[in-house]
Amino acid sequence: MRAVDALMECLKAEGVDVVFGYPGGANLPTYDAFHDAGIRHILVRHEAGGGHAAEGYAKATGKVGVALGTSGPGATNLVTPICDAMMDSVPVVFITGQVRTDLLGTDGFQEADTIGITMPIVKHSTMIHHPSDLPRAIHEAFHIARTGRPGPVVVDIPTDLSRADIPYEPITDVHLPGYQPTTEGNQKQIRLAAKALANAKRPVLYVGGGAVGASEELVELALSDRLPVTCTVMGLGSFPASHPQWLGMLGMHGTRTANYAMDEADLIVAIGARFDDRVTAKLSEFAPRAKFVHIDIDPAEISKNVPAHIPIVGDTKNILPRLTAEYRALGPDPQRLEEWWHRISGWQERYPLAYEDSVDTEIKPQYMVQALYEATGGDAIIVSDVGQHQMWAAQHYHFDKPRHWINSGGLGTMGFGLPAAMGAKVGCPDKQVVALVGDGGVQMNIQELATLAQDQIDVKVFIMNNGYLGMVRQWQELFWDRRYSHVDMGNYPDFVKLAEAYGSTGFRFTDKTTLVEDMKRALATPGPVMVDVRVTAEENVYPMIAPGQPARDMVG
Amino acid sequence: MGEPGTKEILSLEELEAAGNFRSGRKHIVSILVENKPGVLTRVTGLFARRGFNINTLAVGPTDDDSVSRITITLDGAVHSIDQVTKQLHKLINVLKIRDLEPEETLARELALFKISADGVARAEVMQICDIFRAHIVDVSKRAVVAEVTGTQEKVDAFERLIRPFGLIEMARTGEIAIGRGRNET
Numbered sequence: 072m073r074a075v076d077a078l079m080e081c082l083k084a085e086g087v088d089v090v091f092g093y094p095g096g097a098n099l100p101t102y103d104a105f106h107d108a109g110i111r112h113i114l115v116r117h118e119a120g121g122g123h124a125a126e127g128y129a130k131a132t133g134k135v136g137v138a139l140g141t142s143g144p145g146a147t148n149l150v151t152p153i154c155d156a157m158m159d160s161v162p163v164v165f166i167t168g169q170v171r172t173d174l175l176g177t178d179g180f181q182e183a184d185t186i187g188i189t190m191p192i193v194k195h196s197t198m199i200h201h202p203s204d205l206p207r208a209i210h211e212a213f214h215i216a217r218t219g220r221p222g223p224v225v226v227d228i229p230t231d232l233s234r235a236d237i238p239y240e241p242i243t244d245v246h247l248p249g250y251q252p253t254t255e256g257n258q259k260q261i262r263l264a265a266k267a268l269a270n271a272k273r274p275v276l277y278v279g280g281g282a283v284g285a286s287e288e289l290v291e292l293a294l295s296d297r298l299p300v301t302c303t304v305m306g307l308g309s310f311p312a313s314h315p316q317w318l319g320m321l322g323m324h325g326t327r328t329a330n331y332a333m334d335e336a337d338l339i340v341a342i343g344a345r346f347d348d349r350v351t352a353k354l355s356e357f358a359p360r361a362k363f364v365h366i367d368i369d370p371a372e373i374s375k376n377v378p379a380h381i382p383i384v385g386d387t388k389n390i391l392p393r394l395t396a397e398y399r400a401l402g403p404d405p406q407r408l409e410e411w412w413h414r415i416s417g418w419q420e421r422y423p424l425a426y427e428d429s430v431d432t433e434i435k436p437q438y439m440v441q442a443l444y445e446a447t448g449g450d451a452i453i454v455s456d457v458g459q460h461q462m463w464a465a466q467h468y469h470f471d472k473p474r475h476w477i478n479s480g481g482l483g484t485m486g487f488g489l490p491a492a493m494g495a496k497v498g499c500p501d502k503q504v505v506a507l508v509g510d511g512g513v514q515m516n517i518q519e520l521a522t523l524a525q526d527q528i529d530v531k532v533f534i535m536n537n538g539y540l541g542m543v544r545q546w547q548e549l550f551w552d553r554r555y556s557h558v559d560m561g562n563y564p565d566f567v568k569l570a571e572a573y574g575s576t577g578f579r580f581t582d583k584t585t586l587v588e589d590m591k592r593a594l595a596t597p598g599p600v601m602v603d604v605r606v607t608a609e610e611n612v613y614p615m616i617a618p619g620q621p622a623r624d625m626v627g
Numbered sequence: 628m629g630e631p632g633t634k635e636i637l638s639l640e641e642l643e644a645a646g647n648f649r650s651g652r653k654h655i656v657s658i659l660v661e662n663k664p665g666v667l668t669r670v671t672g673l674f675a676r677r678g679f680n681i682n683t684l685a686v687g688p689t690d691d692d693s694v695s696r697i698t699i700t701l702d703g704a705v706h707s708i709d710q711v712t713k714q715l716h717k718l719i720n721v722l723k724i725r726d727l728e729p730e731e732t733l734a735r736e737l738a739l740f741k742i743s744a745d746g747v748a749r750a751e752v753m754q755i756c757d758i759f760r761a762h763i764v765d766v767s768k769r770a771v772v773a774e775v776t777g778t779q780e781k782v783d784a785f786e787r788l789i790r791p792f793g794l795i796e797m798a799r800t801g802e803i804a805i806g807r808g809r810n811e812t
Contacts, residue, residue, distance in 0.1 A: 190669060
């Protein structure tokens, strides 16, 4: 059997039903093997689009995404999605073609040192040196990508090896002596954490992307008492935003309630979160009164930024039910939280997420998110790009379920939204999938509109169009004396015409009074749709922790 | 220190102060890795990326053909070493890491010194070699080459004494180490 046919067998054995890719010289053999493989291949228009689509697929389904590219430029175009997947712990296997082995190291046509270039941004990578190694390498890649702290794995296959005839036996065991992630969680540590939580008078559950797969378990823990919950931008949806114990998102553009609660907490239970600088703000003044329980599957995250008093290494899905049981067994006095909730309710009443609405028909960006919530019934998978619209969506679209909010958090990759939405829709064909993007970021991977049209992937793209690179403009306004430098995007392109040119349906909405109905009409239009929503040009995301300031000094 | 996004101008002092918290005792870290292509690059790349300076690095085979040992010495506060070992553990090809306790560790390096030594100086050089149990492995008209093994500190001391005679060049391997007693390192 050709090595590439074995590759297809391995992909099927791993449960792969779809891959996103782009062919080229060095992966011609792989593409030939697709003929009889019975695996759906989606031809993207740029490898970066394919990489982000694989991420969107993985984030929406929880399964491993797969992206393919050829050697050289094909592989370098995948660098951004690989890095994005690393930062947000997304399980994706990237399979790249490589020049034939006798050309390696000779600056051959379309040769790039893919393994070398991607080394700092992968969970693991491997180059195939012998064709018989390919099946095992593929299974190892999937195993590494999906287990422990998930992440990207790159497999680089020289083209001559991929054509070789190899004996193929299905592989059922993967043995990696240097890779044994801790998933269980130490019972003694869990008991300590339960005690600390039972004694805490001002506790907060601080939840990150590591709890997306343990949403029910998290809710169980929180409901053991009235334990207040806040999520990072990666964790939104793990705890229902409609629940009275929800404090809102925390961090730079989080709610005052969430940030003040962190500031005054005596115990913070970090659950699959990594104390990012966007969360802690000024590190030396972060949560000064708190002790920390830190639950994470990656031991390197423990005490990386904030020293943990009670570290628990393991899978949140495994640890949370045991923590809940230990906590309930202690029978803590629920009365002890009353004073805390009195304080929290005070903040909630005084500082709701508010904005000044327009007096005419102008669409405020915050209103656009609310209108989208209404038009979708609050049940769509919202895939955002990066910038102001991302923060407004995080604030104003109230996510009640996990895997309904997909964005690029750690790397902050503009151009992520449209292709990631494509991947999410392919993975969840029965869900309403909306790409909520800015007029800047959408242009960074706009070529994927062609993929949406050709494959009739039913994504509704809503552009929050303010004609600016809004987040950069906001920073220039607030911190650089309003000296705007290269943030004005003008009135280009005409997104409606562009949508039509790409074979989608285009709409432009400018009137707040009819926006919800207009949006419903766009959502009901069959096939891919792109909507240009004109919003206030110079609106700022508030509240905000100014750079270098502690959380309690939020402004706006 | 100011946030990079703001227009506040950073002083050089602030930048230096920020880097200062990483200094402490010398650490010898022994890393067993799978003997596969590119593994050394993964390890050293990680050090560079996370901002750790390697003082010395030695790589060689072990009793097991499929395993190599990388021995790295570095300066660091305990917290930093902790981060380094945890990050190293995340590399799939890394099998085992030990931050070796100085009292329970035998550490040695090999060094070659080419020393200017003609006439009367030669006798004195040879006397110092004797004291340090260094071997003269090459003699020519105007120079000798001495081979020294020992701890980093011993080789440093030898260098200090020999330098005034005219140290032409020096090559050192960096320390390798093994734990005392029966237990495996």
